[in-house]
Amino acid sequence: MSIFEPEDTSLGRWRIAIRHETALSYDGPVRASYNELRMTPLDTAAQTRLSSRVEVGPRAQTSQYTDYWGTRVTSFDLQDPHESLTINASSVVETSPSTWAEPDSAGLRDATWEAIEDVIESGDLAEFTGTTGRTRLSPALREELRERVADGGPHTAAERVCGWIHEAMSYVPGATGVHTSGREAWESKSGVCQDFSHIAIGMLRAAGLPARYVSGYLFPLQESTPGVSCEGQSHAWAEYWAGAWYGIDATNNVAPGLRHVVVGYGREYGDVVPHKGIYLGSPDSTLTVSVKLTRLA
Incomplete structure (x- = not known):
């Protein structure tokens, strides 16, 4: 699914x-x-x-x-x-369910690469199209990425990026630090949500999609009832622009929804x-x- x-x-x-x-x-x-x-x-x-x-x-x-x-x-x-x-x-x-469930999102899901390129060329989302130290990809990874997303639309590309990262990397607390780059985490195939998000942003931008870092919280239990409390932590995921902003949580391979709480946006962790x-x-x-x-x- x-x-x-x-x-x-x-x-x-x-x-x-x-x-x-x-x-x-x-x-x-x-x-x-x-x-x-x-x-x-x-x-x-x-x-x-x-x-x-x-x-x-x-x-x-x-x-x-x-x-x-x-x-x-x-x-x-x-x-x-x-x-x-x-x-x-x-x-x-x-919080509400994922914006993918919104009735008026159907048309936005059909945003074409050409329409996205027009917005990028206008400069309106310039901050979210360049590379930073934490989101830079190796030349070899950029080439492999192009092959993986070449035959799909913008949303297909984003979904493939999310699934690829989730499958390739292991969530390992303590494996990285706040100064670790997405490239370093990718090479070690381990990291935390910050690292998953940085590599996702790097891939999304390399694929031609403006992308930003989202900082917030995640309620860790998928199934719960009112009154349930649990220990959590700060969380991070990525959003890409394809007519509107859409989220991918590569750490959990889901689209952000009811369990995600947004605190801030930026180019990468350093902004939030x-x-x-x-x-x-x-x-x-x-x-x-x-x-x-x-x-x-």
């Missing part, structure tokens, strides 16, 4: 609560720190944010803005000495790091992160 088979719309919408906790302990006093957080879910056509809150300790005044890529950013700085930092981001969202900052003090620190997801309805 195609990963793009529409989800059962009788499932309606899910309501999911997310609690993302980050704790940093420094080996000595930190005199100042400056931080950016990308942990607040977005409002999209398939998702509605019902509530969100970010709390930090020591207490600090926070501000919010939307960055160039459309991601909601919470920023704050601490000017008093401190030896630890805690960040608790909580939210409740309602959940917590990014600098501080003045001891160079050594210990980081602990936990994510809990609860299906409320």
